[in-house]
Amino acid sequence: MRMLPRPWLLAAALAPLQANAADVNAGPPTALSVSLYRAGTRAAEALELDRLRGFALVSERRQVRLPAGESRIRFGGVADGIEPASTIITGLPAGVLEKNEDAQLLSPAALVAQMLGREVVLVRTQPRTGVVTRSPGRIRSATDGIVFESTEGIEALRCSGLPETFSFSAATELSATPTLSVLVRSGAPATATITLSYLAHGFDWTADYVAHLSPDGTTMDLGAWVTLANANAVSFPSAQAQVIAGRLDRYADRDVAVPVAKPIIAQCWPRGTTTDVAAASSLANGAPPYRLEQSIGIADVRDMPVAPASIARLVEEEQLGDLKLYRVPQRTTLTSRQIKQVRLLEQAGVPVQLIYGADLVANQDRPWLTAAKTLRTKNDKAHHLGLALPSGRVASFLSRGNTLLLLAQAPLRDIAVGEQFEIGVGESADVQLRSTRGPDAVNRVEIHNARSSALAFELRLRLDPGSQLIAADHPVRTRHGQPVFEVQLPAEGHAIVRYQTGQPRQH
Amino acid sequence: MRVMLLPVTMGVLLLGCWPAGAVDHELAITIYGDDLALVQDHRRIELTGGRQRIEFQNVSARIRPETVSLAASGLTILEQNFDFDLLTPAKLMEKAVGQEVTIVRVNPGTGAETREKALVLATNGGVVMKIGGRIEVLRDDGLPVRVIFDKVPDNLSARPTLSVTVDGARSGAVPATLSYLTPGLGWRADYVALFNEADSRIDVQGWVTLTNSSGTSYEDAQTLLVAGTPAQVSDNPYGMGFRPRPRPTLAQAGTESGSRQRLGDFYLYPLVQRTTIANLQTKQVSFLDVHGVPAEHGYEFRNHWLGTTESAQSARSVYRFSTSAHAGLGDQLPAGILRFYLRDQRGAPQFIGESRIDHTPMGSTLSLATGDAFDVKVQATVEKRTAGGRLKWQTQMRYSLTNALPRPVTVDLLQEGLWGDTRILEESQKSTRRSADVAEWLVAVPANGSSELTAAFESRH
Numbered sequence: 001m002r003m004l005p006r007p008w009l010l011a012a013a014l015a016p017l018q019a020n021a022a023d024v025n026a027g028p029p030t031a032l033s034v035s036l037y038r039a040g041t042r043a044a045e046a047l048e049l050d051r052l053r054g055f056a057l058v059s060e061r062r063q064v065r066l067p068a069g070e071s072r073i074r075f076g077g078v079a080d081g082i083e084p085a086s087t088i089i090t091g092l093p094a095g096v097l098e099k100n101e102d103a104q105l106l107s108p109a110a111l112v113a114q115m116l117g118r119e120v121v122l123v124r125t126q127p128r129t130g131v132v133t134r135s136p137g138r139i140r141s142a143t144d145g146i147v148f149e150s151t152e153g154i155e156a157l158r159c160s161g162l163p164e165t166f167s168f169s170a171a172t173e174l175s176a177t178p179t180l181s182v183l184v185r186s187g188a189p190a191t192a193t194i195t196l197s198y199l200a201h202g203f204d205w206t207a208d209y210v211a212h213l214s215p216d217g218t219t220m221d222l223g224a225w226v227t228l229a230n231a232n233a234v235s236f237p238s239a240q241a242q243v244i245a246g247r248l249d250r251y252a253d254r255d256v257a258v259p260v261a262k263p264i265i266a267q268c269w270p271r272g273t274t275t276d277v278a279a280a281s282s283l284a285n286g287a288p289p290y291r292l293e294q295s296i297g298i299a300d301v302r303d304m305p306v307a308p309a310s311i312a313r314l315v316e317e318e319q320l321g322d323l324k325l326y327r328v329p330q331r332t333t334l335t336s337r338q339i340k341q342v343r344l345l346e347q348a349g350v351p352v353q354l355i356y357g358a359d360l361v362a363n364q365d366r367p368w369l370t371a372a373k374t375l376r377t378k379n380d381k382a383h384h385l386g387l388a389l390p391s392g393r394v395a396s397f398l399s400r401g402n403t404l405l406l407l408a409q410a411p412l413r414d415i416a417v418g419e420q421f422e423i424g425v426g427e428s429a430d431v432q433l434r435s436t437r438g439p440d441a442v443n444r445v446e447i448h449n450a451r452s453s454a455l456a457f458e459l460r461l462r463l464d465p466g467s468q469l470i471a472a473d474h475p476v477r478t479r480h481g482q483p484v485f486e487v488q489l490p491a492e493g494h495a496i497v498r499y500q501t502g503q504p505r506q507h
Numbered sequence: 508m509r510v511m512l513l514p515v516t517m518g519v520l521l522l523g524c525w526p527a528g529a530v531d532h533e534l535a536i537t538i539y540g541d542d543l544a545l546v547q548d549h550r551r552i553e554l555t556g557g558r559q560r561i562e563f564q565n566v567s568a569r570i571r572p573e574t575v576s577l578a579a580s581g582l583t584i585l586e587q588n589f590d591f592d593l594l595t596p597a598k599l600m601e602k603a604v605g606q607e608v609t610i611v612r613v614n615p616g617t618g619a620e621t622r623e624k625a626l627v628l629a630t631n632g633g634v635v636m637k638i639g640g641r642i643e644v645l646r647d648d649g650l651p652v653r654v655i656f657d658k659v660p661d662n663l664s665a666r667p668t669l670s671v672t673v674d675g676a677r678s679g680a681v682p683a684t685l686s687y688l689t690p691g692l693g694w695r696a697d698y699v700a701l702f703n704e705a706d707s708r709i710d711v712q713g714w715v716t717l718t719n720s721s722g723t724s725y726e727d728a729q730t731l732l733v734a735g736t737p738a739q740v741s742d743n744p745y746g747m748g749f750r751p752r753p754r755p756t757l758a759q760a761g762t763e764s765g766s767r768q769r770l771g772d773f774y775l776y777p778l779v780q781r782t783t784i785a786n787l788q789t790k791q792v793s794f795l796d797v798h799g800v801p802a803e804h805g806y807e808f809r810n811h812w813l814g815t816t817e818s819a820q821s822a823r824s825v826y827r828f829s830t831s832a833h834a835g836l837g838d839q840l841p842a843g844i845l846r847f848y849l850r851d852q853r854g855a856p857q858f859i860g861e862s863r864i865d866h867t868p869m870g871s872t873l874s875l876a877t878g879d880a881f882d883v884k885v886q887a888t889v890e891k892r893t894a895g896g897r898l899k900w901q902t903q904m905r906y907s908l909t910n911a912l913p914r915p916v917t918v919d920l921l922q923e924g925l926w927g928d929t930r931i932l933e934e935s936q937k938s939t940r941r942s943a944d945v946a947e948w949l950v951a952v953p954a955n956g957s958s959e960l961t962a963a964f965e966s967r968h
Contacts (some may be wrong), residue, residue, distance in 0.1 A: 007903030021576045035857055057858045085697040085716040086846060099791040116665055126618040142664040154656035156596030160650035162613060199858060248878030251844055268596045299730055320822040321849045322880035388881060416882045416911040457887035466892045474566035481815050481888040
């Protein structure tokens with residue numbers, strides 16, 4: 001066992017950071033870039049600032065002056081949601097010895113915890129006379145309340161009903177925000193421009209589409225907003241912002257320390273009094289969480305005039321490997337706890353097919369069922385589209401005179417160029433169908449139309465594996481290996497489709 | 508160094524951060540990847556001779572007490588205790604039941620103080636005290652009352668404390684080693700891979716990421732990281748229920764041995780210099796930096812059974828590279844997460860996904876998926892399924908592949924779920940049977956175009 005005399009060991013015991021490395025603060029970030037990624041799991045729900053599950057890649061440039069020898073560069077003002085393992089630092093003249101991220105924040109509780117066992121001054125003020133008494137003492141415990149020791153004996157903080165607090169004399173090495181530090185060794189003093197990039201959670205974005213269906217139902221105007229959200233307490237001024245669409249793999253970090261900032265919990269002994277009554281129900285206390293849906297996202301859209309909205313600058317699309325990157329064309333400021341919207345696309349006169357239809361499991365009785373309506377179109381130039389559409393939500397509207405009518409909100413998956421896609425636009429109670437299976441194994445599907453116009457109806461069957469359609473009285477086509485009947489429904493009339501399935505054998 | 512304002516009146520030897528009893532100590536920490544660490548604390552302890560209690564205060568707050576051992580010459584261990592009874596105001600009052608405390612009443616009007624002795628009777632819900640001949644509820648009237656306790660009860664401490672009662676044969680300082688296992692300290696590797704699309708090469712940096720959530724800081728510790736998972740007894744050997752089989756990342760296991768230190772079948776990564784691992788700290792130390800390693804980018808689509816996909820599904824975007832010494836990273840890779848970056852059109856690296864890798868020997872070939880390809884999709888369709896004789900089924904599959912990229916791609920199409928009893932009757936392109944369960948086709952899809960593949964399978968059920 002080595003027992004070397006180490007004169008600085010005592011100092012190290014006082015300050016958790018190594019004492020032999022000089023602390024250097026990196027300059028403020030410049031040339032900021034924020035790329036937002038979506039939560040892979042979120043389908044089409046509204047953004048909630050307190051529950052953002054996406055993340056961002058933040059890149060920034062900082063100036064730092066390094067002395068010769070070992071120094072610890074501290075990067076203040078990084079996003080609170082930083083994933084320390086993901087940090088990349090380039091531009092250092094010397095090698096990086098180690099990177100550290102301290103999640104122990106400067107908070108009242110952390111300060112007290114740090115001062116555990118050390119000398120503090122208890123400041124007590126007489127409320128009436130204003131006389132302040134300062135008595136030296138030592139914090140003995142800071143779990144679930146604070147116990148301190150003074151010349152008079154052992155007391156608990158803030159249990160007496162007198163205004164009392166601690167005054168800390170020593171400087172603290174805790175910082176206000178999670179601080180990233182890098183230990184480097186430099187041969188000579190140097191000034192370096194460092195590029196720091198890291199992934200951070202507490203960001204998200206969504207694509208919100210608005211489809212305006214023309215009164216005759218043959219075309220739609222499709223517009224979309226990209227909604228960016230930053231739940232971090234850090235702002236990104238004048239940043240280059242990008243959003244990235246597509247699905248990429250992430251793995252949960254289960255062993256990363258979560259930054260904790262706690263108030264001083266001056267918990268006391270039981271303080272029940274003789275006049276206590278049972279606490280009233282706290283149901284009324286829970287304020288509803290902030291939901292974007294009610295404030296910015298859809299609300300904007302509902303209030304939107306029928307006349308075309310003022311032209312917004314669209315984001316620029318580029319290919320990033322197998323993902324899509326949308327660049328906000330101008331530098332933008334993403335402030336702390338903010339939701340921001342930029343225009344994704346604006347396409348007018350997209351030809352669509354309005355289709356009534358229903359999905360049925362073959363050979364099963366089904367009581368009356370409402371038909372679903374979908375808009376079908378293709379993502380290509382001929383259909384006035386032809387750009388990658390990131391997944392999101394589509395709110396579809398029908399204009400009626402000067403007012404808009406919300407038809408439906410539906411999710412949309414990632415649509416590549418050239419793909420056919422469908423947008424759900426709700427149900428029609430005027431078109432109903434039911435299915436009955438007769439004793440002769442013939443299925444009978446009745447489709448009723450209460451609308452004043454004839455329409456095309458699509459009946460999609462789902463067959464059991466191994467079974468096939470062996471007889472039908474309507475023309476049938478195959479889609480994804482399953483039969484689809486195309487039925488013309490007369491105005492205020494009905495149609496009946498009969499079909500039979502079987503399991504043919506090959507010999 | 509530090510002047511104690513108040514004398515510490517404890518009848519035991521305290522070893523810890525405060526009050527500093529012994530400073531001559533050395534910490535050695537061996538961290539395993541699986542959230543487990545062995546802490547060895549070498550220090551000198553002062554023996555008084557005879558029966559004595561030694562307290563260790565700055566041990567991990569998540570110490571596994573059953574693994575503690577204190578090794579020192581000339582002493583016999585009588586018992587080891589780990590006390591979780593923490594010093595809180597409520598506990599302080601609870602332990603004072605039946606004892607006398609001093610109360611100081613402060614007149615809010617005048618500020619005048621009156622001191623009285625009070626006997627604590629009960630602390631259930633509120634504090635009931637006997638003062639002189641009267642019974643009172645503490646601060647029932649809301650007026651300020653200070654309560655002063657004479658001392659802290661013996662077994663209450665600020666943080667979970669390990670104490671060892673020993674019988675020393677002689678008095679004087681002896682070297683001792685305290686060792687224990689603790690969760691909360693862990694490490695894994697984090698890799699940063701920058702893929703260069705132009706020449707199909709990657710730069711890979713490897714970092715050891717050490718995390719400490721054990722509730723304690725370890726000062727100036729000699730740290731050794733062990734790659735490899737020591738077997739541990741699990742309370743639930745059957746795991747957490749069914750999970751889908753993850754996509755394999757190791758395409759070919761390697762057969763090269765490198766220059767890294769080993770212990771048995773574990774690889775050792777000692778940190779070069781002593782380091783302080785603060786509580787709630789994440790620390791990274793570099794161990795690998797390789798530039799310009801050839802890598803391939805491709806697409807992979809797995810159809811897990813002979814079934815129809817709901818709509819066109821994205822193929823997986825896959826990167827392949829070697830860890831061999833001559834055409835690869837040239838190192839063993841400890842388990843961790845590999846993050847892929849790609850430069851955008853302005854030259855800024857952007858994150859494009861990550862993949863988890865297991866401990867990978869040198870000379871292996873890795874095939875890592877980073878995410879779904881936006882523009883390359885596959886629609887698998889069961890065209891027809893017919894019974895073809897006794898217990899035999901014929902399935903006609905069609906795979907439609909689309910590519911919205913302005914360049915041709917090749918998709919590695921894998922049909923799984925063949926179970927070894929399925930044979931391919933006919934196919935529009937020759938397949939390779941990777942295993943009894945999996946057939947593989949390499950399907951070329953033209954730029955901004957589509958391809959079709961059909962195959963007929965015969966299986967027994």
